[in-house]
Amino acid sequence: MATNTLPDIHVNSRHRPLVLTACMLSMFMAAVEVTIVATAMPSIIAELGGFSLLGWVFAIYLLTQAITVPIYGRLADLYGCRKMFFIGTFLFLTGSVLCGFAPSLVWMIAFRALQGLGAGAITPVATTLIANIYGPHERAKAQGYLASVWGVSAIIGPLLGAFIVQHFHWSIVFWINLPIGVVAMIILARYLPAEETKKQHALDMAGTVLLSTAVAALLLALLQAETFGYYSLLLVGVAVLATLLLIRQERRAPEPLFPLTLWQNKVVVAGNIGGLVIGASMMGISAFLPTYVQGVLGGSPLQAGTTLALMSIGWPLASTLSGNLMQATSYRFTVMLGALLLVAGSLSLLMLTADSGLAWARCASFMIGAGMGLCNTTFLVSVQNSVEASVRGIATASTLFTRMLGSALGTAILGATLNLNLQHRLPTLSDPVQTLMDKPLRQQLSTGQLGHIIEQVSASLHWVFILAAAISIFALAAALLIPAGQRPVQSKK
Missing domain, CATH: 1.20.1250.20 (MFS general substrate transporter like domains)
Structure with a gap:
Protein backbone atom coordinates (compact mmCIF):
# COMPACT_ATOMS: atom_id res chain seq x y z
CA MET A 1 0.00 0.00 0.00
CA ALA A 194 7.73 19.49 -16.07
CA GLU A 195 8.67 16.39 -14.08
CA GLU A 196 12.33 15.79 -13.46
CA THR A 197 13.80 12.64 -15.00
CA LYS A 198 16.14 11.29 -12.35
CA LYS A 199 17.75 8.63 -14.55
CA GLN A 200 17.86 7.33 -18.08
CA HIS A 201 15.09 4.90 -18.96
CA ALA A 202 14.65 2.34 -21.70
CA LEU A 203 11.21 1.29 -22.89
CA ASP A 204 10.72 -2.47 -22.93
CA MET A 205 10.46 -2.75 -26.73
CA ALA A 206 10.00 -6.53 -26.78
CA GLY A 207 7.20 -6.25 -24.25
CA THR A 208 5.64 -3.41 -26.25
CA VAL A 209 5.59 -5.46 -29.45
CA LEU A 210 4.16 -8.51 -27.70
CA LEU A 211 1.50 -6.47 -25.90
CA SER A 212 0.50 -4.73 -29.15
CA THR A 213 0.27 -8.08 -30.92
CA ALA A 214 -1.85 -9.64 -28.18
CA VAL A 215 -4.25 -6.70 -27.94
CA ALA A 216 -4.56 -6.23 -31.71
CA ALA A 217 -5.23 -9.93 -32.34
CA LEU A 218 -7.82 -10.22 -29.56
CA LEU A 219 -9.69 -7.03 -30.45
CA LEU A 220 -9.72 -7.87 -34.15
CA ALA A 221 -11.15 -11.29 -33.31
CA LEU A 222 -13.88 -9.67 -31.20
CA LEU A 223 -14.69 -6.63 -33.34
CA GLN A 224 -14.56 -8.41 -36.71
CA ALA A 225 -15.82 -11.88 -35.73
CA GLU A 226 -18.59 -11.87 -38.35
CA THR A 227 -16.16 -10.83 -41.10
CA PHE A 228 -13.34 -13.23 -40.22
CA GLY A 229 -15.51 -16.22 -39.24
CA TYR A 230 -13.43 -19.16 -38.01
CA TYR A 231 -10.23 -17.19 -38.64
CA SER A 232 -11.14 -15.33 -35.47
CA LEU A 233 -10.12 -18.44 -33.53
CA LEU A 234 -6.67 -18.20 -35.11
CA LEU A 235 -6.44 -14.59 -33.95
CA VAL A 236 -7.42 -15.63 -30.42
CA GLY A 237 -4.63 -18.23 -30.54
CA VAL A 238 -2.15 -15.55 -31.59
CA ALA A 239 -3.35 -13.36 -28.69
CA VAL A 240 -2.89 -16.20 -26.17
CA LEU A 241 0.60 -17.04 -27.46
CA ALA A 242 1.67 -13.37 -27.43
CA THR A 243 0.34 -13.01 -23.86
CA LEU A 244 2.34 -16.01 -22.65
CA LEU A 245 5.48 -14.63 -24.29
CA LEU A 246 4.74 -11.22 -22.76
CA ILE A 247 4.59 -12.72 -19.25
CA ARG A 248 7.92 -14.43 -19.86
CA GLN A 249 9.44 -11.20 -21.17
CA GLU A 250 8.17 -9.10 -18.27
CA ARG A 251 9.74 -11.44 -15.72
CA ARG A 252 13.22 -10.75 -17.06
CA ALA A 253 13.01 -7.16 -18.37
CA PRO A 254 14.93 -4.60 -16.22
CA GLU A 255 12.13 -2.03 -16.66
CA PRO A 256 9.10 -4.07 -17.69
CA LEU A 257 6.17 -2.56 -19.50
CA PHE A 258 3.80 -4.32 -17.06
CA PRO A 259 5.66 -4.77 -13.75
CA LEU A 260 4.43 -8.15 -12.53
CA THR A 261 4.61 -6.97 -8.92
CA LEU A 262 1.48 -4.95 -9.64
CA TRP A 263 -0.52 -8.15 -9.79
CA GLN A 264 0.52 -9.03 -6.23
CA ASN A 265 -1.53 -6.02 -5.07
CA LYS A 266 -5.12 -7.09 -4.33
CA VAL A 267 -6.44 -3.58 -4.94
CA VAL A 268 -4.90 -3.50 -8.43
CA VAL A 269 -6.35 -6.93 -9.20
CA ALA A 270 -9.76 -5.77 -7.94
CA GLY A 271 -9.57 -2.62 -10.06
CA ASN A 272 -8.79 -4.57 -13.22
CA ILE A 273 -11.54 -7.12 -12.62
CA GLY A 274 -13.90 -4.24 -11.92
CA GLY A 275 -12.87 -2.47 -15.13
CA LEU A 276 -13.54 -5.62 -17.15
CA VAL A 277 -16.97 -6.07 -15.54
CA ILE A 278 -17.97 -2.42 -15.95
CA GLY A 279 -16.97 -2.43 -19.62
CA ALA A 280 -18.91 -5.63 -20.36
CA SER A 281 -21.98 -4.63 -18.34
CA MET A 282 -22.07 -1.22 -20.00
CA MET A 283 -22.52 -2.87 -23.39
CA GLY A 284 -25.47 -4.86 -22.07
CA ILE A 285 -27.43 -1.64 -21.76
CA SER A 286 -25.76 0.65 -24.32
CA ALA A 287 -26.13 -1.74 -27.24
CA PHE A 288 -29.31 -3.65 -26.40
CA LEU A 289 -31.65 -1.52 -24.27
CA PRO A 290 -32.35 0.93 -27.14
CA THR A 291 -33.07 -2.14 -29.31
CA TYR A 292 -35.63 -3.33 -26.76
CA VAL A 293 -37.26 0.08 -26.49
CA GLN A 294 -37.64 0.50 -30.25
CA GLY A 295 -38.11 -3.11 -31.37
CA VAL A 296 -40.18 -4.64 -28.56
CA LEU A 297 -41.86 -1.66 -26.93
CA GLY A 298 -42.37 0.13 -30.25
CA GLY A 299 -40.76 3.34 -29.03
CA SER A 300 -39.24 6.05 -31.21
CA PRO A 301 -35.48 6.64 -31.63
CA LEU A 302 -35.89 9.72 -29.41
CA GLN A 303 -37.49 7.63 -26.65
CA ALA A 304 -34.69 5.06 -26.93
CA GLY A 305 -32.10 7.82 -26.78
CA THR A 306 -33.60 9.51 -23.73
CA THR A 307 -33.83 6.14 -21.97
CA LEU A 308 -30.15 5.50 -22.55
CA ALA A 309 -29.33 9.11 -21.61
CA LEU A 310 -30.46 8.38 -18.05
CA MET A 311 -27.49 6.03 -17.70
CA SER A 312 -25.26 8.88 -18.84
CA ILE A 313 -26.88 11.15 -16.24
CA GLY A 314 -26.58 8.62 -13.41
CA TRP A 315 -22.87 8.00 -14.13
CA PRO A 316 -21.54 11.58 -13.59
CA LEU A 317 -23.85 12.21 -10.63
CA ALA A 318 -22.60 9.10 -8.84
CA SER A 319 -18.98 9.78 -9.85
CA THR A 320 -19.15 13.23 -8.30
CA LEU A 321 -20.66 11.88 -5.07
CA SER A 322 -18.27 8.92 -4.84
CA GLY A 323 -15.41 11.05 -3.51
CA ASN A 324 -17.25 12.07 -0.35
CA LEU A 325 -18.73 8.61 0.08
CA MET A 326 -15.43 6.72 -0.04
CA GLN A 327 -13.88 9.20 2.38
CA ALA A 328 -16.79 8.85 4.82
CA THR A 329 -16.94 5.05 4.59
CA SER A 330 -14.34 3.03 2.63
CA TYR A 331 -13.40 1.91 -0.85
CA ARG A 332 -15.04 -1.47 -0.31
CA PHE A 333 -18.35 -0.02 0.92
CA THR A 334 -18.55 2.43 -1.99
CA VAL A 335 -17.81 -0.25 -4.58
CA MET A 336 -20.27 -2.65 -2.92
CA LEU A 337 -22.98 0.00 -3.09
CA GLY A 338 -22.20 0.66 -6.73
CA ALA A 339 -22.10 -3.06 -7.53
CA LEU A 340 -25.47 -3.59 -5.84
CA LEU A 341 -26.98 -0.77 -7.93
CA LEU A 342 -25.43 -2.31 -11.03
CA VAL A 343 -26.86 -5.75 -10.23
CA ALA A 344 -30.26 -4.33 -9.24
CA GLY A 345 -30.48 -2.30 -12.44
CA SER A 346 -29.45 -5.30 -14.56
CA LEU A 347 -32.01 -7.53 -12.84
CA SER A 348 -34.67 -4.86 -13.36
CA LEU A 349 -34.22 -5.27 -17.11
CA LEU A 350 -35.49 -8.82 -16.71
CA MET A 351 -38.84 -7.40 -15.58
CA LEU A 352 -39.38 -5.69 -18.93
CA THR A 353 -42.18 -7.08 -21.08
CA ALA A 354 -43.77 -6.06 -24.35
CA ASP A 355 -46.48 -4.30 -22.32
CA SER A 356 -44.06 -2.42 -20.06
CA GLY A 357 -43.91 1.32 -20.08
CA LEU A 358 -40.71 3.28 -20.56
CA ALA A 359 -40.56 4.26 -16.87
CA TRP A 360 -39.24 0.85 -15.80
CA ALA A 361 -36.55 0.80 -18.50
CA ARG A 362 -35.48 4.33 -17.60
CA CYS A 363 -35.28 3.53 -13.90
CA ALA A 364 -33.07 0.52 -14.67
CA SER A 365 -30.89 2.65 -16.95
CA PHE A 366 -30.36 5.28 -14.24
CA MET A 367 -29.51 2.65 -11.59
CA ILE A 368 -26.97 1.00 -13.87
CA GLY A 369 -25.37 4.35 -14.66
CA ALA A 370 -25.17 5.28 -10.98
CA GLY A 371 -23.67 1.90 -10.13
CA MET A 372 -21.04 2.27 -12.84
CA GLY A 373 -20.19 5.78 -11.69
CA LEU A 374 -19.59 4.66 -8.10
CA CYS A 375 -17.65 1.55 -9.08
CA ASN A 376 -15.51 3.06 -11.82
CA THR A 377 -14.29 6.08 -9.85
CA THR A 378 -13.69 4.11 -6.65
CA PHE A 379 -11.77 1.33 -8.37
CA LEU A 380 -9.60 3.92 -10.12
CA VAL A 381 -8.87 5.99 -7.00
CA SER A 382 -8.17 2.93 -4.85
CA VAL A 383 -5.68 1.65 -7.42
CA GLN A 384 -3.92 5.01 -7.69
CA ASN A 385 -3.69 5.32 -3.90
CA SER A 386 -2.38 1.78 -3.44
CA VAL A 387 0.72 2.03 -5.65
CA GLU A 388 3.89 4.08 -5.66
CA ALA A 389 4.16 7.09 -7.96
CA SER A 390 6.76 5.28 -10.11
CA VAL A 391 4.13 2.83 -11.41
CA ARG A 392 0.98 4.92 -11.07
CA GLY A 393 0.76 5.55 -14.81
CA ILE A 394 0.72 1.90 -15.82
CA ALA A 395 -1.54 0.99 -12.87
CA THR A 396 -4.04 3.64 -13.98
CA ALA A 397 -3.77 2.63 -17.63
CA SER A 398 -4.38 -1.03 -16.79
CA THR A 399 -7.77 -0.28 -15.22
CA LEU A 400 -8.76 1.86 -18.20
CA PHE A 401 -7.51 -0.77 -20.63
CA THR A 402 -9.46 -3.59 -18.99
CA ARG A 403 -12.62 -1.47 -19.22
CA MET A 404 -12.07 -1.09 -22.96
CA LEU A 405 -11.35 -4.80 -23.26
CA GLY A 406 -14.51 -5.54 -21.27
CA SER A 407 -16.55 -3.43 -23.70
CA ALA A 408 -15.23 -5.43 -26.65
CA LEU A 409 -15.80 -8.75 -24.85
CA GLY A 410 -19.28 -7.69 -23.77
CA THR A 411 -20.21 -6.65 -27.29
CA ALA A 412 -19.01 -9.95 -28.74
CA ILE A 413 -20.48 -12.27 -26.07
CA LEU A 414 -23.82 -10.51 -25.66
CA GLY A 415 -24.18 -10.01 -29.40
CA ALA A 416 -23.52 -13.71 -30.00
CA THR A 417 -26.08 -14.58 -27.31
CA LEU A 418 -28.73 -12.49 -29.07
CA ASN A 419 -27.92 -13.89 -32.52
CA LEU A 420 -27.98 -17.52 -31.37
CA ASN A 421 -31.33 -17.02 -29.64
CA LEU A 422 -32.84 -15.34 -32.68
CA GLN A 423 -31.59 -18.11 -34.98
CA HIS A 424 -33.15 -20.70 -32.68
CA ARG A 425 -36.46 -18.92 -32.15
CA LEU A 426 -36.97 -17.35 -35.60
CA PRO A 427 -34.96 -19.55 -37.99
CA THR A 428 -36.91 -18.49 -41.11
CA LEU A 429 -36.59 -14.73 -40.54
CA SER A 430 -33.28 -13.28 -41.65
CA ASP A 431 -33.21 -10.09 -39.53
CA PRO A 432 -36.11 -9.97 -37.05
CA VAL A 433 -34.75 -6.98 -35.09
CA GLN A 434 -34.49 -4.88 -38.24
CA THR A 435 -38.01 -6.00 -39.18
CA LEU A 436 -39.35 -4.58 -35.92
CA MET A 437 -37.32 -1.37 -36.01
CA ASP A 438 -38.11 -0.54 -39.65
CA LYS A 439 -41.55 1.13 -39.56
CA PRO A 440 -42.59 0.27 -43.14
CA LEU A 441 -41.65 -3.39 -42.64
CA ARG A 442 -43.35 -3.47 -39.24
CA GLN A 443 -46.58 -2.05 -40.67
CA GLN A 444 -46.70 -4.77 -43.33
CA LEU A 445 -46.96 -7.52 -40.69
CA SER A 446 -50.26 -8.91 -39.55
CA THR A 447 -51.21 -8.60 -35.89
CA GLY A 448 -50.41 -12.26 -35.30
CA GLN A 449 -47.03 -12.11 -37.08
CA LEU A 450 -46.06 -8.92 -35.26
CA GLY A 451 -47.01 -10.36 -31.87
CA HIS A 452 -45.03 -13.56 -32.51
CA ILE A 453 -41.88 -11.73 -33.63
CA ILE A 454 -42.08 -9.30 -30.70
CA GLU A 455 -42.46 -12.21 -28.27
CA GLN A 456 -39.44 -14.07 -29.64
CA VAL A 457 -37.19 -10.99 -29.89
CA SER A 458 -38.19 -10.04 -26.34
CA ALA A 459 -37.28 -13.52 -25.08
CA SER A 460 -33.94 -13.38 -26.93
CA LEU A 461 -33.09 -9.99 -25.45
CA HIS A 462 -34.00 -11.27 -21.99
CA TRP A 463 -31.22 -13.85 -22.33
CA VAL A 464 -28.87 -10.99 -23.09
CA PHE A 465 -30.04 -9.18 -19.95
CA ILE A 466 -29.68 -12.39 -17.88
CA LEU A 467 -26.06 -12.73 -19.01
CA ALA A 468 -25.40 -9.01 -18.36
CA ALA A 469 -26.79 -9.40 -14.83
CA ALA A 470 -24.59 -12.46 -14.26
CA ILE A 471 -21.53 -10.49 -15.40
CA SER A 472 -22.39 -7.61 -13.07
CA ILE A 473 -22.27 -9.95 -10.05
CA PHE A 474 -18.49 -10.18 -10.53
CA ALA A 475 -18.30 -6.52 -9.48
CA LEU A 476 -19.34 -7.67 -6.01
CA ALA A 477 -16.57 -10.26 -6.04
CA ALA A 478 -14.05 -7.60 -7.08
CA ALA A 479 -15.19 -5.38 -4.21
CA LEU A 480 -14.44 -8.14 -1.70
CA LEU A 481 -10.81 -8.23 -2.86
CA ILE A 482 -10.30 -4.69 -1.53
CA PRO A 483 -9.15 -4.84 2.12
CA ALA A 484 -11.87 -3.71 4.52
CA GLY A 485 -11.62 -0.24 6.04
CA GLN A 486 -9.29 1.33 3.46
CA ARG A 487 -10.17 4.87 2.40
CA PRO A 488 -8.36 7.95 1.03
CA VAL A 489 -5.94 9.25 3.65
CA GLN A 490 -5.93 12.86 4.82
CA SER A 491 -3.09 14.92 3.34
CA LYS A 492 -0.46 16.12 5.79
CA LYS A 493 -0.36 19.84 6.27
Missing part, protein backbone atom coordinates in the same frame (compact mmCIF):
# COMPACT_ATOMS: atom_id res chain seq x y z
CA ALA A 2 1.41 3.38 -0.99
CA THR A 3 2.06 5.61 2.00
CA ASN A 4 2.60 9.03 0.43
CA THR A 5 0.03 11.60 1.54
CA LEU A 6 1.25 14.60 -0.47
CA PRO A 7 0.94 15.32 -4.21
CA ASP A 8 3.84 14.06 -6.33
CA ILE A 9 3.88 17.19 -8.51
CA HIS A 10 3.60 20.55 -6.80
CA VAL A 11 1.14 22.86 -8.54
CA ASN A 12 0.01 26.12 -6.97
CA SER A 13 -3.36 25.52 -5.29
CA ARG A 14 -4.86 28.38 -7.32
CA HIS A 15 -3.77 26.73 -10.55
CA ARG A 16 -4.87 23.16 -9.82
CA PRO A 17 -8.50 23.83 -10.89
CA LEU A 18 -7.13 25.13 -14.20
CA VAL A 19 -5.07 21.96 -14.69
CA LEU A 20 -8.12 19.86 -13.80
CA THR A 21 -10.18 21.83 -16.33
CA ALA A 22 -7.55 21.22 -19.02
CA CYS A 23 -7.60 17.49 -18.32
CA MET A 24 -11.41 17.44 -18.43
CA LEU A 25 -11.37 19.26 -21.77
CA SER A 26 -8.90 16.80 -23.24
CA MET A 27 -10.86 13.79 -21.98
CA PHE A 28 -14.11 15.26 -23.32
CA MET A 29 -12.42 15.65 -26.70
CA ALA A 30 -11.41 11.97 -26.80
CA ALA A 31 -14.62 10.62 -25.23
CA VAL A 32 -17.03 12.51 -27.47
CA GLU A 33 -15.22 11.44 -30.63
CA VAL A 34 -16.98 8.11 -31.11
CA THR A 35 -20.55 9.37 -30.64
CA ILE A 36 -20.15 12.61 -32.55
CA VAL A 37 -18.60 10.82 -35.55
CA ALA A 38 -21.30 8.12 -35.48
CA THR A 39 -23.94 10.81 -35.93
CA ALA A 40 -22.09 12.30 -38.89
CA MET A 41 -21.30 9.02 -40.69
CA PRO A 42 -24.38 9.02 -42.99
CA SER A 43 -23.29 12.41 -44.35
CA ILE A 44 -19.67 11.26 -44.65
CA ILE A 45 -20.66 8.09 -46.52
CA ALA A 46 -22.93 10.08 -48.83
CA GLU A 47 -19.95 12.22 -49.90
CA LEU A 48 -17.01 9.79 -49.75
CA GLY A 49 -18.72 6.45 -50.48
CA GLY A 50 -17.18 3.19 -49.27
CA PHE A 51 -20.11 1.93 -47.20
CA SER A 52 -18.57 -1.57 -46.98
CA LEU A 53 -15.68 -0.09 -44.97
CA LEU A 54 -17.94 1.77 -42.52
CA GLY A 55 -17.19 -0.52 -39.55
CA TRP A 56 -13.46 0.11 -39.85
CA VAL A 57 -13.91 3.85 -39.25
CA PHE A 58 -14.81 2.98 -35.65
CA ALA A 59 -12.87 -0.27 -35.24
CA ILE A 60 -9.49 1.20 -36.20
CA TYR A 61 -9.90 4.10 -33.76
CA LEU A 62 -10.77 1.76 -30.88
CA LEU A 63 -8.02 -0.67 -31.88
CA THR A 64 -5.14 1.82 -31.98
CA GLN A 65 -6.43 3.51 -28.83
CA ALA A 66 -6.64 0.24 -26.88
CA ILE A 67 -3.18 -0.90 -27.99
CA THR A 68 -1.51 2.33 -26.90
CA VAL A 69 -3.31 2.95 -23.58
CA PRO A 70 -0.99 0.72 -21.48
CA ILE A 71 2.07 1.80 -23.48
CA TYR A 72 1.44 5.49 -22.81
CA GLY A 73 0.71 4.64 -19.18
CA ARG A 74 4.17 3.16 -18.78
CA LEU A 75 5.82 5.95 -20.80
CA ALA A 76 4.22 8.48 -18.44
CA ASP A 77 5.90 6.68 -15.51
CA LEU A 78 9.27 6.71 -17.26
CA TYR A 79 9.31 10.12 -18.95
CA GLY A 80 6.60 12.18 -17.26
CA CYS A 81 2.89 12.84 -17.81
CA ARG A 82 3.41 16.33 -19.22
CA LYS A 83 5.53 15.16 -22.13
CA MET A 84 3.24 12.23 -22.98
CA PHE A 85 0.17 14.45 -22.80
CA PHE A 86 1.57 16.86 -25.38
CA ILE A 87 2.67 14.04 -27.69
CA GLY A 88 -0.69 12.27 -27.50
CA THR A 89 -2.75 15.44 -27.92
CA PHE A 90 -0.64 16.56 -30.88
CA LEU A 91 -1.18 13.21 -32.63
CA PHE A 92 -4.90 13.30 -31.89
CA LEU A 93 -5.35 16.84 -33.21
CA THR A 94 -3.26 16.10 -36.30
CA GLY A 95 -5.45 13.08 -37.03
CA SER A 96 -8.58 15.18 -36.44
CA VAL A 97 -7.50 17.87 -38.90
CA LEU A 98 -6.57 15.30 -41.54
CA CYS A 99 -9.90 13.45 -41.11
CA GLY A 100 -11.71 16.63 -42.13
CA PHE A 101 -9.72 16.69 -45.39
CA ALA A 102 -10.04 12.94 -46.13
CA PRO A 103 -10.68 12.44 -49.89
CA SER A 104 -11.99 8.89 -49.45
CA LEU A 105 -13.07 6.50 -46.72
CA VAL A 106 -9.76 4.62 -46.99
CA TRP A 107 -7.90 7.80 -46.10
CA MET A 108 -10.46 8.49 -43.38
CA ILE A 109 -9.65 5.11 -41.81
CA ALA A 110 -5.91 5.87 -41.95
CA PHE A 111 -6.39 9.24 -40.25
CA ARG A 112 -8.72 7.69 -37.67
CA ALA A 113 -5.88 5.30 -36.82
CA LEU A 114 -3.67 8.33 -36.15
CA GLN A 115 -6.41 9.84 -33.99
CA GLY A 116 -6.56 6.61 -31.98
CA LEU A 117 -2.79 6.64 -31.46
CA GLY A 118 -3.19 10.03 -29.81
CA ALA A 119 -6.37 9.18 -27.90
CA GLY A 120 -4.54 6.27 -26.28
CA ALA A 121 -2.46 8.82 -24.37
CA ILE A 122 -5.13 11.34 -23.40
CA THR A 123 -7.29 9.33 -21.00
CA PRO A 124 -4.63 7.43 -18.99
CA VAL A 125 -2.19 10.33 -18.89
CA ALA A 126 -4.81 12.92 -17.90
CA THR A 127 -6.13 10.57 -15.20
CA THR A 128 -2.61 9.88 -13.87
CA LEU A 129 -1.76 13.57 -14.02
CA ILE A 130 -4.68 14.45 -11.73
CA ALA A 131 -3.54 11.73 -9.32
CA ASN A 132 -0.06 13.29 -9.29
CA ILE A 133 -1.12 16.86 -8.50
CA TYR A 134 -3.76 16.01 -5.86
CA GLY A 135 -3.02 14.21 -2.61
CA PRO A 136 -4.89 10.94 -1.85
CA HIS A 137 -7.57 12.69 0.23
CA GLU A 138 -8.41 15.17 -2.56
CA ARG A 139 -7.81 12.70 -5.36
CA ALA A 140 -11.18 11.00 -4.95
CA LYS A 141 -13.20 14.17 -5.56
CA ALA A 142 -10.98 15.29 -8.47
CA GLN A 143 -11.24 11.91 -10.19
CA GLY A 144 -15.00 12.05 -9.71
CA TYR A 145 -15.14 15.27 -11.72
CA LEU A 146 -12.87 13.76 -14.36
CA ALA A 147 -14.96 10.60 -14.63
CA SER A 148 -18.16 12.63 -15.05
CA VAL A 149 -16.85 13.78 -18.44
CA TRP A 150 -17.75 10.39 -19.93
CA GLY A 151 -21.40 10.71 -19.00
CA VAL A 152 -21.62 14.29 -20.22
CA SER A 153 -19.95 13.45 -23.54
CA ALA A 154 -22.37 10.57 -24.13
CA ILE A 155 -25.25 13.07 -24.00
CA ILE A 156 -23.64 15.99 -25.80
CA GLY A 157 -21.91 13.99 -28.57
CA PRO A 158 -24.95 12.88 -30.59
CA LEU A 159 -26.70 16.24 -30.16
CA LEU A 160 -23.63 18.22 -31.20
CA GLY A 161 -22.97 15.90 -34.13
CA ALA A 162 -26.55 16.25 -35.37
CA PHE A 163 -26.41 20.06 -35.08
CA ILE A 164 -23.11 20.29 -36.98
CA VAL A 165 -24.22 18.00 -39.80
CA GLN A 166 -27.51 19.88 -40.18
CA HIS A 167 -25.96 23.35 -40.36
CA PHE A 168 -22.33 22.88 -41.48
CA HIS A 169 -20.06 20.52 -43.41
CA TRP A 170 -19.33 17.17 -41.72
CA SER A 171 -15.62 18.00 -41.44
CA ILE A 172 -16.47 20.33 -38.52
CA VAL A 173 -17.14 17.27 -36.30
CA PHE A 174 -13.40 16.61 -36.49
CA TRP A 175 -12.12 20.19 -36.54
CA ILE A 176 -14.09 21.14 -33.44
CA ASN A 177 -11.43 19.21 -31.51
CA LEU A 178 -8.75 21.72 -32.49
CA PRO A 179 -9.70 24.69 -30.25
CA ILE A 180 -10.50 22.36 -27.34
CA GLY A 181 -7.15 20.58 -27.58
CA VAL A 182 -5.15 23.77 -28.10
CA VAL A 183 -6.72 25.43 -25.03
CA ALA A 184 -5.91 22.33 -22.92
CA MET A 185 -2.29 22.32 -24.12
CA ILE A 186 -1.84 26.05 -23.45
CA ILE A 187 -3.16 25.69 -19.89
CA LEU A 188 -0.87 22.76 -19.11
CA ALA A 189 2.13 24.41 -20.75
CA ARG A 190 1.56 27.47 -18.56
CA TYR A 191 0.63 25.97 -15.19
CA LEU A 192 1.98 22.40 -15.07
CA PRO A 193 5.69 22.09 -14.23
